Amino acid sequence: MISQEMYELGSKRSVIREIFEFGKKRAAEVGAENVYDFSIGNPNVPAPESVKRAIIEILEDEDPVAIHGYTSAQGDFDVRKTIAESINKRFKTNFNADNLYMTMGAAASLCACFKAIANSGDEFVTFAPYFPEYRCFVEAMGAKLIVVPAQIENFQIDFDEFEKRINKNTKAVIVNTPNNPSGIVYTEETIVKLADILKAKSKEYGHPIYLISDEPYRELAYDVEVPYLTKYYDNTFVCYSYSKSLSLPGERIGYIVVPDEMEESRKVYAAVCGAGRALGYVCAGSLFQKVAAKCVCDTSDISIYKKNRDLLYDGLIKLGYKCVKPEGAFYLFPQSLEKDAYAFCEKAKKYNLLLVPGDDFGCPGHVRISYCVTTEQVIKALPAFEKLAKEYAK
Amino acid sequence: MISQEMYELGSKRSVIREIFEFGKKRAAEVGAENVYDFSIGNPNVPAPESVKRAIIEILEDEDPVAIHGYTSAQGDFDVRKTIAESINKRFKTNFNADNLYMTMGAAASLCACFKAIANSGDEFVTFAPYFPEYRCFVEAMGAKLIVVPAQIENFQIDFDEFEKRINKNTKAVIVNTPNNPSGIVYTEETIVKLADILKAKSKEYGHPIYLISDEPYRELAYDVEVPYLTKYYDNTFVCYSYSKSLSLPGERIGYIVVPDEMEESRKVYAAVCGAGRALGYVCAGSLFQKVAAKCVCDTSDISIYKKNRDLLYDGLIKLGYKCVKPEGAFYLFPQSLEKDAYAFCEKAKKYNLLLVPGDDFGCPGHVRISYCVTTEQVIKALPAFEKLAKEYAK
Structure with missing residues (x-):
């Protein structure tokens, strides 16, 4: 009797939400500093x-x-x-x-x-x-x-x-x-x-x-x-x-x-x-x-995002990932290393890498990496991306 | 080609808006302190x-x-x-x-x-x-x-x-x-x-x-x-x-x-x-x-509204207006002194009283008086309400 459409919009668990819940669980097991959460598009740089x-x-x-x-x-x-x-x-x-x-x-x-x-x-x-x-x-x-x-x-x-x-x-x-x-x-x-x-x-x-x-x-x-x-x-x-x-x-x-x-x-x-x-x-x-x-002339310190982009883009390319170089926002959108991005994201979880499949963005075979995180997390995550790539090189 | 419904919602001049414009014009002519604007439901008491x-x-x-x-x-x-x-x-x-x-x-x-x-x-x-x-x-x-x-x-x-x-x-x-x-x-x-x-x-x-x-x-x-x-x-x-x-x-x-x-x-x-x-x-x-x-336990100083209500309600009743005594909010809703509330509000303007006809509220024959104004305005306005009443007593 209520609006079925609104009920569905409000009750469908989103992929990002599920990743978030997984991340919380993993953080309790291995420590938050060892979970590389690249799933959230929430600025980590403070307001100016x-x-x-x-x-x-x-x-x-x-x-x-x-x-x-x-x-x-x-x-x-x-x-x-x-x-x-x-x-x-x-x-x-x-x-x-x-x-x-x-x-x-x-x-x-x-x-x-x-x-x-x-x-x-x-x-x-x-x-x-x-x-x-x-x-x-x-x-x-x-x-x-x-x-x-x-x-x-x-x-x-x-x-x-x-x-x-x-x-x-x-x-x-x-x-x-x-x-x-x-x-x-x-x-x-x-x-x-x-x-x-x-x-x-x-x-x-x-x-x-x-x-x-x-x-x-x-x-x-x-x-x-x-x-x-x-x-x-x-x-x-x-x-x-x-x-x-x-x-x-x-x-x-x-x-x-x-x-x-x-x-x-x-x-x-x-x-x-x-x-x-x-x-x-x-x-x-x-x-x-x-x-x-x-504050019409101000922005947050965007240089942090640029630094993260450079580290992460260069790092992933060196590891053999295929990715169009992004020139803005705080996302990278590389190809997943297998056709099914969901399966790829599942494997990534083994290395505590939290990525979002591209399917919801209308682009299967890709994953979104949000790099609005600390530069330290980017640096620490690169070896995990390496292990993940090696799993596919076997 | 745009939504006609939204265009109409956005372009229809509201009665309150027209009163507001009139008030600005009158204020320029006779001074803001001599215009008794009771049309706006905007709290005049500051936040605590x-x-x-x-x-x-x-x-x-x-x-x-x-x-x-x-x-x-x-x-x-x-x-x-x-x-x-x-x-x-x-x-x-x-x-x-x-x-x-x-x-x-x-x-x-x-x-x-x-x-x-x-x-x-x-x-x-x-x-x-x-x-x-x-x-x-x-x-x-x-x-x-x-x-x-x-x-x-x-x-x-x-x-x-x-x-x-x-x-x-x-x-x-x-x-x-x-x-x-x-x-x-x-x-x-x-x-x-x-x-x-x-x-x-x-x-x-x-x-x-x-x-x-x-x-x-x-x-x-x-x-x-x-x-x-x-x-x-x-x-x-x-x-x-x-x-x-x-x-x-x-x-x-x-x-x-x-x-x-x-x-x-x-x-x-x-x-x-x-x-x-x-x-x-x-x-x-x-x-x-x-x-x-x-601020969950706080409110603005509501005593000012109560004081205004008492002054205005008692004053209007003494002048012969008919009004159900309000026990809350910051509005009085007396009967207009003629059947057509629009015509009554027009006459009120002569005395620099800005009131809102009840018709838009689904209640013709009444006017809304917002008393979220200074107590001084309420006191100064009562003689204007008196003159308005006298016009109908003739």
């Missing part, structure tokens, strides 16, 4: 000191009724203005406060965009490997998720496969660059080609196909620039989160950009506001809106 | 000092990765345990951590409950006067809102009208006591009778009819006890928020109670978790979860 300073300054200087009071549903005007100006400065865009809608993090950003534009029968296209919650969010908003298979040589886009999956029902395309789980950043070439196809197909079908850019990992990019997508394609939503850039995943703070260049931009923005209302968001947390604005 | 202390203590004493990290989706275990124990102590209930699900405030609590139990075709019943967002939330979750007309003598429940509106499609009944906009607290007699009907009807239709208790005003009760509803009816969800009790409306922190006594309680709890996931909630803000637990 400026976050703590900002919170205390706000508490000391401002009126508590204003600090903790409702902001307007789209977020505090000054906060939105500050963030818009910061984006403009960094990416030579031209946003103002009214292009931004503050949210409770990336999941809320995505859900509000999906709900704002989805009608029954609509299709949302994404590219494997992809963040599995997309399916849950898209389906909850009454639409259907269509997955383009991975181009496993480089995890850029397989455009032939993509074009086969666009049709008159295609409402939007979701991209996530830097990517969870591959760590890949789409090249400018990929973006330009994607934009060209979307322009042509929008024209062909007589309605805009939106591009939804899920950007929690924007600031976590090593050696490369991450193209700012509104500059390549007008009908782009940017869904941003401070979870990773400021190591605030539990605080749920982020925003959506609806650029003026978007077709009927103000109407779409109003629909985002309507979606936020229908989803019970009311407003993003008021203190952390102000914190985000005060 | 303990909130600031709690935040600073947490920042000083705890690891930033833990402070700002993801909690489990249902909320930090220790936070839930502390809150459950506090409820048990106050209301002689028997909850544990796993009966609680932490949320981003009352709106999120309601949406998660609605989504967890609603199937297409379901009806949710509520009693006028009622919080207008119920309609938006219920419809967004795919169900239908049925409104029982107000019993205007005392704003308790008109049970004859209620029974006419229950049928096999009734999934839940929503109550809000203390009530927005009437300020009325349901008596124990009302609760017992409501529970008896729900028990009988659940039996008749062979499925539970849930009771959803929306409790953002629980702590704002004057001279009376607010019955704790799970003790009267097993299939009760409690939707709580700290917005008013701790004056933290912008921080979006609250919880849902799913008691063990509920039919298939663990299954329902799982569906609430599923709903939170589908709505993009991820987890309630981690810092404010901890703050709520630390």
